[in-house]
Every structure is written in structure tokens, then in C-alpha cells.
Amino acid sequence: MSLLIVENLRIAFGGLVAVDGVSFAVQRGEIFALIGPNGAGKTTLFNIISGIYAPQGGRIVLDGEDVSGLPPYQLARRGLSRTFQNLQIFFRMSTVENVMVGRHLHEKRNVLAHLFALPSVKAQNRATRACAEKLLALVGLSAVADTPAGGLPYGALKRLEIARALATEPKILLLDEPAAGCNPTETEEVDAVIKKIAAQGIAVVLVEHDMRMVMNISSRIHVLDRARTLAEGTAEAVRANPAVMAAYLGGHGKREVHRAHA
Amino acid sequence: MRQGEAAVAEFLQFAFSGLTVGAIYALVALGFTLTYSAAEVVNFAQGEFVMLGGMVTVFAAAGGVPLPLAAVLAVVVAIAIGLALHRFAIEPARGASAVTLIIITIGASILLRGLAATFFDKNYHSLPSLFGNEPWHIGGATLLPQSLVVLAGAAIVVLGLSGFLTRTIMGKALRATAANKLAARLVGINTSAVIGLSFALSAAIGAIGGILAAPITLTNYDVGSMLALKGFAAAMLGGMGHPLGAVVGGVLLGVFEAFGAGYVSSQYKDAVAFIVILLVLFSMPQGLFGNSNVERV
Amino acid sequence: MRNVLKNPYAMVIGVALVVVVLYPLLPSSYYVRVAALAFINALAVLGLNVLMGFAGQVSLGHAGFFGIGAYAVAVGPAHLGTPSWAALPAGVVSAALIAFFVGRPILKLKGYYLAVATMGMGILFAMVVSNEANLTGGPNGMRVSRLILFGWSASGPPTWYWISGITLVIGAWIAVNLIESPTGRAFRAIHDSETAAHVLGVDAARYKLLAFVLSAVYASIAGSYFALFDGFVTPETTSFLRSIEFVVMAVLGGLGSILGSIVGATILVVLPQALTVFHDYEHIVLGALIIVFLIFLPAGIVPALRSLLQTRAS
Numbered sequence: 001m002s003l004l005i006v007e008n009l010r011i012a013f014g015g016l017v018a019v020d021g022v023s024f025a026v027q028r029g030e031i032f033a034l035i036g037p038n039g040a041g042k043t044t045l046f047n048i049i050s051g052i053y054a055p056q057g058g059r060i061v062l063d064g065e066d067v068s069g070l071p072p073y074q075l076a077r078r079g080l081s082r083t084f085q086n087l088q089i090f091f092r093m094s095t096v097e098n099v100m101v102g103r104h105l106h107e108k109r110n111v112l113a114h115l116f117a118l119p120s121v122k123a124q125n126r127a128t129r130a131c132a133e134k135l136l137a138l139v140g141l142s143a144v145a146d147t148p149a150g151g152l153p154y155g156a157l158k159r160l161e162i163a164r165a166l167a168t169e170p171k172i173l174l175l176d177e178p179a180a181g182c183n184p185t186e187t188e189e190v191d192a193v194i195k196k197i198a199a200q201g202i203a204v205v206l207v208e209h210d211m212r213m214v215m216n217i218s219s220r221i222h223v224l225d226r227a228r229t230l231a232e233g234t235a236e237a238v239r240a241n242p243a244v245m246a247a248y249l250g251g252h253g254k255r256e257v258h259r260a261h262a
Numbered sequence: 263m264r265q266g267e268a269a270v271a272e273f274l275q276f277a278f279s280g281l282t283v284g285a286i287y288a289l290v291a292l293g294f295t296l297t298y299s300a301a302e303v304v305n306f307a308q309g310e311f312v313m314l315g316g317m318v319t320v321f322a323a324a325g326g327v328p329l330p331l332a333a334v335l336a337v338v339v340a341i342a343i344g345l346a347l348h349r350f351a352i353e354p355a356r357g358a359s360a361v362t363l364i365i366i367t368i369g370a371s372i373l374l375r376g377l378a379a380t381f382f383d384k385n386y387h388s389l390p391s392l393f394g395n396e397p398w399h400i401g402g403a404t405l406l407p408q409s410l411v412v413l414a415g416a417a418i419v420v421l422g423l424s425g426f427l428t429r430t431i432m433g434k435a436l437r438a439t440a441a442n443k444l445a446a447r448l449v450g451i452n453t454s455a456v457i458g459l460s461f462a463l464s465a466a467i468g469a470i471g472g473i474l475a476a477p478i479t480l481t482n483y484d485v486g487s488m489l490a491l492k493g494f495a496a497a498m499l500g501g502m503g504h505p506l507g508a509v510v511g512g513v514l515l516g517v518f519e520a521f522g523a524g525y526v527s528s529q530y531k532d533a534v535a536f537i538v539i540l541l542v543l544f545s546m547p548q549g550l551f552g553n554s555n556v557e558r559v
Numbered sequence: 560m561r562n563v564l565k566n567p568y569a570m571v572i573g574v575a576l577v578v579v580v581l582y583p584l585l586p587s588s589y590y591v592r593v594a595a596l597a598f599i600n601a602l603a604v605l606g607l608n609v610l611m612g613f614a615g616q617v618s619l620g621h622a623g624f625f626g627i628g629a630y631a632v633a634v635g636p637a638h639l640g641t642p643s644w645a646a647l648p649a650g651v652v653s654a655a656l657i658a659f660f661v662g663r664p665i666l667k668l669k670g671y672y673l674a675v676a677t678m679g680m681g682i683l684f685a686m687v688v689s690n691e692a693n694l695t696g697g698p699n700g701m702r703v704s705r706l707i708l709f710g711w712s713a714s715g716p717p718t719w720y721w722i723s724g725i726t727l728v729i730g731a732w733i734a735v736n737l738i739e740s741p742t743g744r745a746f747r748a749i750h751d752s753e754t755a756a757h758v759l760g761v762d763a764a765r766y767k768l769l770a771f772v773l774s775a776v777y778a779s780i781a782g783s784y785f786a787l788f789d790g791f792v793t794p795e796t797t798s799f800l801r802s803i804e805f806v807v808m809a810v811l812g813g814l815g816s817i818l819g820s821i822v823g824a825t826i827l828v829v830l831p832q833a834l835t836v837f838h839d840y841e842h843i844v845l846g847a848l849i850i851v852f853l854i855f856l857p858a859g860i861v862p863a864l865r866s867l868l869q870t871r872a873s
Binding site: 052 | 733739741742744745748750751757763769
């Protein structure tokens with residue numbers, strides 16, 4: 001059974017229909033890419049799936065359960081996590097503390113214990129920090145664990161968001177343009193991290209404009225254009241699709257795609 | 263008077279006083295709206311401009327200046343303080359959070375109140391009415407001629423402001439800055455000067471309101487604080503940033519207050535404005551004329 | 560040495576040391592009284608800091624909760640026959656309950672909408688207190704009977720110096736515990752990005768409400784102490800001006816800094832006492848202070864000093 005099923009999702013803002021009847025299914029452990037021109041509705045779709053917007057039509061089924069309209073923190077409990085296109089880092093906290101917040105669901109949340117510093121809290125903090133440090137190692141940020149997050153370069157912040165999202169131990173991870181604004185080296189680092197994540201059996205849904213990366217790592221690609229599904233299939237099928245090329249890839253895109261498979 | 267006539271008279275009485283005080287709230291609300299749309303600052307010192315209008319006129323007149331000149335002086339002083347407020351308290355804090363700016367303007371209002379108490383005094387003062395104190399009788403209710411002066415004055419200010427905003431270059435620059443500050447700057451508008459202008463205008467409007475109202479409501483170093491809060495409630499009711507909303511909100515608030523005080527409880531008259539603020543915030547934060555925004559993530 | 564100082568609990572011990580060492584150094588009863596008032600205000604501001612500094616939710620109505628505590632120990636003994644030592648916790652429970660029920664709808668608002676809503680709530684409460692004269696003595700206030708514990712009357716500056724000083728140390732200790740805990744991290748996350756916190760599984764609404772209730776508890780205890788110490792309470796304790804003063808104390812000292820709250824409160828309590836000649840100009844000084852500090856030192860005194868010391872050290 002598919003891990004995530006999105007059926008006929010629809011949302012409109014005022015008169016503008018941002019997502020119009022989009023459906024797809026994501027399997028465990030696969031890397032599923034969402035591509036399309038700007039304004040096609042990709043981030044809006046992410047916002048609906050991650051509970052930030054409630055869909056006006058259609059439904060979302062996560063691991064067999066209908067989760068349509070649930071708020072984000074409930075979805076996190078059910079194994080869904082995400083990163084943001086415009087970074088939502090906790091800038092005033094340190095790098096490791098950012099990831100520690102991601103462990104919130106797996107911590108004991110007894111407020112009285114916290115207020116009076118009962119011994120269990122110290123042990124809890126240590127365990128949480130250890131787990132966070134492991135995740136920082138995964139994304140290559142161990143050296144800056146105690147640096148305030150506000151002082152990190154852009155590429156590092158992108159990887160930090162991924163580490164933080166992983167801290168919730170998700171079954172499925174939504175990555176919103178993880179390589180946006182990254183230089184080629186940073187993009188490769190992100191690429192490697194995503195592959196490591198998928199290798200652990202976590203499903204990844206990826207919104208990306210970097211076609212080389214998308215064609216390289218995705219199992220399947222879903223193309224959106226103007227709020228609707230344009231095509232879906234393997235990388236080969238999609239790049240050969242004339243409608244997709246006309247709407248999005250164009251001539252330049254074709255070259256990028258060829259380079260990806262060179 | 264018979265039962266029915268007495269009820270009508272009572273109703274009219276509340277309506278008259280509500281409309282009159284509502285006109286003052288409308289002027290204060292207009293001031294809030296102007297600075298909010300141009301500078302995105304909620305200026306809690308707005309009420310002090312009204313206070314200055316009345317107090318400066320009183321003390322200038324007491325000092326021998328002829329009344330009309332004293333009134334003009336009061337408006338000039340208010341404008342000067344509005345500009346100073348912008349130049350020394352708002353401009354340097356550019357980039358600070360909305361809440362920090364609000365607290366800065368609260369600090370300014372405390373400062374101005376303290377200065378007024380020191381340089382003037384703590385007593386209540388009145389100004390002579392424009393057309394005498396003999397009340398008119400309409401439908402069994404009394405209406406002070408000064409009330410009409412207040413309403414007419416407010417209407418003239420609103421029309422004048424509207425004309426300024428639509429027909430003059432400065433006015434259009436102000437609207438452009440209000441709509442999109444960055445774009446305005448990119449087309450060469452000196453947004454800093456425009457924001458200064460918005461402060462000057464709101465100060466003038468407030469001061470005029472204070473001068474018109476002083477014969478009825480009396481003036482005192484402390485009138486600014488309550489007026490600011492109520493004018494703010496009116497601006498929120500109409501929709502922050504919408505001039506027409508400010509006027510409608512002000513009049514509505516004045517009328518609600520008068521009827522609330524008359525029919526429900528006069529002790530809690532001042533509470534009406536705050537109940538209005540809370541109701542607006544919980545049910546339609548954008549106000550009557552505002553449009554709700556969706557936050558994009 | 561640096562490691563010792565880095566330990567957040569070092570600050571709590573430091574405050575405890577100051578409380579103990581300061582007492583014999585104070586020349587007269589008057590100074591002891593001022594110190595006690597500083598501790599009481601610092602306690603209230605600590606609570607506000609948990610809400611504003613940690614969780615990032617602004618409140619311009621904090622004096623409302625301070626007033627609940629103050630009037631609870633006044634009204635309880637006078638009208639309901641409850642002894643003072645029971646009225647204090649009753650005040651705390653009332654403040655917490657009111658914070659709980661008011662907080663739920665109000666904390667859905669953000670930014671200046673939240674600021675204005677809390678201001679409105681605070682002012683409405685002050686109005687009720689002022690108007691219901693048979694209960695509260697109205698604008699002129701009412702007497703507060705002294706606290707009697709096991710037959711011993713707790714009155715006088717020295718007694719209240721120790722009561723409020725010790726409570727302040729405990730309050731600071733709790734605040735440090737909070738910040739170094741999962742709950743504290745949740746607060747700080749909400750402050751920086753509520754959306755991201757939400758997506759990571761933090762129930763932001765629940766935690767904001769918790770911060771609000773905690774701040775109300777701190778304020779209520781401080782208010783009760785104030786009323787019991789002074790022997791008298793007036794609606795001024797719940798006024799909008801008082802709420803603004805608390806906010807200024809918190810911002811002046813440094814939002815998010817526990818030591819900052821104590822420093823800010825101390826400055827704003829001691830300053831008017833030190834400048835008694837300026838009593839008539841109190842408003843002018845306060846207003847000017849607010850403007851100057853919020854423009855030039857928006858982070859607050861303690862964080863500014865800390866970064867100054869850090870740049871000197873490196």
C-alpha cells in the first residue's frame with residue numbers, strides 16, 4: 001500500500017485556483033519529485049499536504065489514515081516532516097538546538113518536571129543532544145554544533161533544515177527546493193544527503209528546479225503546470241514528454257536533462 | 263412630556279452626543295490611519311496632538327494672543343511636534359519590530375503628557391464656543407451649536423484630506439508610499455519626507471479636533487491617552503489604513519458609546535471602546551473596510 | 560572560570576549571593592524597602608519575560624494579573640473572610656484560570672493585534688476594579704490586612720525583603736530550569752518560527768498558553784506580595800501605565816535574559832527613588848527613557864554588556 005496518497009486536491013485563494021484536482025501516490029523509500037514552472041502550485045501543494053492550509057477539495061491519506069485537514073503538529077506525529085523554501089530556521093538558537101527541537105515528539109513533555117529540574121530532565125537533554133549530534137554528522141554540520149544558527153552560510157542552513165526535519169523520525173519527508181540558491185558544491189552535498197535518507201527507507205517528496213539533480217535521483221517525477229497535473233512517470237518518460245518540454249523544460253532543459261544522464 | 267416623546271428625546275440626545283464625540287474619534291482615527299498606511303506605525307501619541315490643540319490654544323489665548331491666532335499657533339505647534347516625533351523617535355528606529363515601534367510611540371505619549379503637565383498645568387480648561395453657549399432644542403433634546411461646528415469641521419477636514427490625497431502630487435506620493443514603499447522609492451519618491459508629511463498631517467488633524475472639541479469636552483493634559491485608545495479602536499473597527507473606514511469607525515464608536523452609556527451603564531462608558539477592539543480582533547481583524555490577507559509561507 | 564560563568568545556574572547563585580550580601584549593607588529601613596520593591600517588581604517582570612522573551616508573545620496587559628494577585632489578598636480577607644495566607648494561593652489560581660480562558664482566543668492573534676488585545680483586556684480589568692467600589696474600594700483603593708502566619712505578623716521592610724528576595728531566587732531558578740528544558744526549547748522555537756515549530760510537532764497553541772499562564776502566576780504572586788507589604792492597594796496597580804512599565808523593565812534589561820529582567824526592574828524601581836527631586840518629572844523621564852533605550856539599545860542592557868565583554872575577551 002502506498003505511504004502517501006493525494007487524491008484530487010483542490011484549493012483556491014479568492015478567485016485564483018492554486019491547486020486543481022491533483023492526485024498522486026508515493027511509495028515507501030522512493031524519491032518522488034514535483035516539478036513545474038514557478039506558480040504551478042508546488043509549494044501550495046506542500047503546504048496542503050503538511051497541514052498548513054486545509055484543502056477545499058479532495059483528501060490526503062497517510063499510511064492508510066485519512067489525514068485531510070489535520071494541523072501540522074498532528075501530521076508530524078504521524079510521521080510527516082518537511083523543510084521550507086524560504087528558510088524557517090530558529091535563528092536565535094544554536095545549530096544543535098535547532099535539531100533538538102525536532103526531537104520534541106520523542107521527548108517526555110512533563111512540564112512540572114521541567115520547571116523543577118527533576119533528574120529525568122538532565123538525562124533527557126543529554127539523550128536529545130546525542131541524537132541531534134548524530135543527525136548533524138549525517139549532514140556534515142558537526143563542526144558548527146554550538147554556533148548560533150544565524151551565523152551559518154546559506155547552504156549549511158539548507159542542510160540544517162533537513163537534519164532538523166529528520167529528527168522527528170519521519171516516514172516521509174517533504175523537501176521544498178533543498179538546493180535553491182546553492183552553488184554546485186552545496187548542491188552535490190544536498191544530493192548526497194537525500195540519497196542517504198532514501199537509503200534508510202524514508203520516502204522523499206522533492207520540489208526542485210535543478211533538473212540535473214531531479215533527473216539524477218528521482219524514482220518518479222510528477223509535473224505540475226498552472227495548478228494541474230501535466231504528466232507523471234519515470235525520469236526518461238517525463239523528459240521525453242512533448243507537453244512537458246513545451247511547458248517547462250524547453251530547449252535549455254533538454255540539454256540539462258541530457259547532461260544528467262551523460 | 264408624554265412617555266413616547268420622552269423616549270424619542272432621550273434617543274435624540276444620545277444620538278447628538280454620540281455623533282459629536284464620534285466626529286472627534288473620527289479625526290483621531292484618521293490620524294492613526296494616515297501614519298499607519300504611510301509608515302506602518304501605530305502611533306499611540308496621536309491623542310496628544312488633540313490635547314496639544316486644545317491646551318496650546320488655551321494658554322496662548324491666556325497669554326494675550328487673539329483666539330484665532332492662538333488656534334493657528336496650536337496647529338503649528340502640533341505639526342512641529344509631529345515632525346519631531348518622526349525625526350527623533352520613529353526614523354532612528356527604522357527596522358525595529360512593529361511592537362517595539364508601538365512601545366516607542368507609547369513612550370512619546372508619556373513624555374508629551376509629562377511635558378504638558380509641567381509646562382501647562384493639570385487643570386481642566388475650556389475654550390469659548392464659536393456660536394455661543396445657548397443650546398438649541400430639537401425634538402425635545404438639546405443640541406449645542408458647537409456640536410455642529412465639530413461635525414462641520416470634521417467634515418471639512420475629511421473632504422480637504424480626500425482632495426489632497428487624490429488631486430495633489432504630494433497626496434499621490436503619500437498614497438503611493440502607502441501602497442508599496444519600495445516601489446515608491448524606486449520611482450523616485452522621497453519616502454522619508456512623505457512619512458514625515460503623514461505625521462505632520464495627522465498632527466494637524468488631531469490638533470484641529472482638539473480645538474473644535476475643547477468648548478464641549480474641556481481640555482486637560484491627560485485627555486490624550488483615552489482619546490488615543492478610542493481613536494485606535496475606531497480605526498481598527500473601520501479597518502486600519504482605510505481613511506473612509508476611520509471616519510465610519512469613529513462615528514460608529516461614538517454612537518455605540520453614547521447609547522451604551524445611556525441605555526446600559528454610564529459607569530462603563532469607556533469600556534465600550536475596548537469591547538469593540540476585542541470584538542473586532544476576534545471576529546474580523548481587518549475591520550469593516552479592510553481585506554483579509556493570507557500569509558504566504 | 561569561564562565555564563563556571565557559562566553555567567546558567569551561576570546567575571541564580573549570583574542573585575542569591577546579592578540578596579544575602581546586600582542586606583547588611585543597606586543603611587536604613589528606607590533602602591530595605593526599596594530593595595524589597597525591586598525584588599517584587601523583578602518577580603513580575605520575570606514572568607513577563609517568560610512570555611515575551613522566551614515565547615515571543617507580547618503582552619501589554621501584564622499589570623492585570625499583578626492586580627489580580629494584589630486584590631485577591633485585599634478582597635479575600637475583607638469581604639470573604641479568608642485568611643491572607645489562603646488568599647494568596649487563591650489569587651494565583653484565579654490568575655492562572657483567567658489566563659487560561661482569556662489566553663486561548665487571544666493567543667491566536669499575532670504581533671500588534673496581540674499587543675492591542677492584551678492592552679484591551681488589561682484596561683477592561685482596571686475599569687472593573689475601579690468601578691466596583693463596594694468590592695474593591697473603587698478609585699481610592701482599599702486597605703489590605705497584614706499577612707499572619709502561625710500567629711506571627713509578616714510586616715515591615717526586613718520581613719518582606721527576605722520573603723520577596725527568596726521568592727525571586729526561586730523564581731529565577733525555575734526560569735532557568737524552564738529554559739534548559741524541552742519546554743523552554745519549544746518556547747524559543749515558537750518565538751523564532753511558529754510555523755517551523757508546528758511542523759516539527761510542537762503544539763504551538765498549547766505552549767503559548769502555558770507561557771501565558773506561567774507569566775500570570777509570577778505576576779499574581781508579585782502582586783500579592785506588593786499588596787501585603789504596602790498594606791494598601793489601588794487600581795493604579797492594574798493600570799495600563801503599570802503594564803507599560805513592566806514591559807519597559809523587561810525590554811530595558813533585555814528580553815530573553817533572566818538577569819536582564821532583574822536588572823531592568825531594579826533600575827526602574829531605584830531610579831525614581833534616587834531622583835526624588837524629579838518626582839514631578841517622572842513621566843518625562845520615563846517617556847524619554849523608553850524612546851532612547853528602544854532606539855539605541857533594543858536588545859537591552861544585559862545582552863549589550865554581554866556582547867561587549869565577549870568582544871573584549873576575544
